Amino acid sequence: MPNLILREMETKDLEEVLYIENTCFTTPWSKNAFIKEITENKLAKYIVAQLEDKVVGYGGMWIILDEGHITNIAVAPNYRGLGIGSAIVKELINICKKLEINRMTLEVRKSNIVAQNLYEKYGFKACGVRPKYYSDTNEDAIIMWKEV
Numbered sequence: 517m518p519n520l521i522l523r524e525m526e527t528k529d530l531e532e533v534l535y536i537e538n539t540c541f542t543t544p545w546s547k548n549a550f551i552k553e554i555t556e557n558k559l560a561k562y563i564v565a566q567l568e569d570k571v572v573g574y575g576g577m578w579i580i581l582d583e584g585h586i587t588n589i590a591v592a593p594n595y596r597g598l599g600i601g602s603a604i605v606k607e608l609i610n611i612c613k614k615l616e617i618n619r620m621t622l623e624v625r626k627s628n629i630v631a632q633n634l635y636e637k638y639g640f641k642a643c644g645v646r647p648k649y650y651s652d653t654n655e656d657a658i659i660m661w662k663e664v
Contacts, residue, residue, distance in 0.1 A: 525562035532571035575604040586622035623657035
């Protein structure tokens with residue numbers, strides 16, 4: 517996607533990020549949670565995908581020792597299927613490579629086959645299950661890992 521810009525998330529992005537968050541998730545993060553992540557959490561790396569001055573997606577991770585733990589990735593519903601999710605995943609992987617991070621991990625809903633397929637496309641492999649991980653539905657999480 518030629519006009520897509522991937523950059524560090526800033527507080528000015530939060531209204532658009534929160535719109536996406538509330539549209540995509542049944543248990544969305546609060547504005548305060550995002551503020552703390554991008555202003556106080558020294559382990560956190562968050563990016564936005566911007567298309568013509570509009571934030572259309574975002575992703576984040578925590579860098580813990582030599583691992584990158586993806587916390588969330590979301591793309592606004594009207595912009596899905598355009599490769600934005602792939603661009604976000606690739607950028608998070610690139611950040612890990614630059615920081616010499618050796619492994620990446622994430623949890624994904626067992627029912628979210630689209631996300632699992634996206635992660636598998638970039639080398640993540642299902643390695644375990646966290647039973648009843650999601651408190652809103654008690655759905656299991658698939659734990660995925662990738663060597664960077």
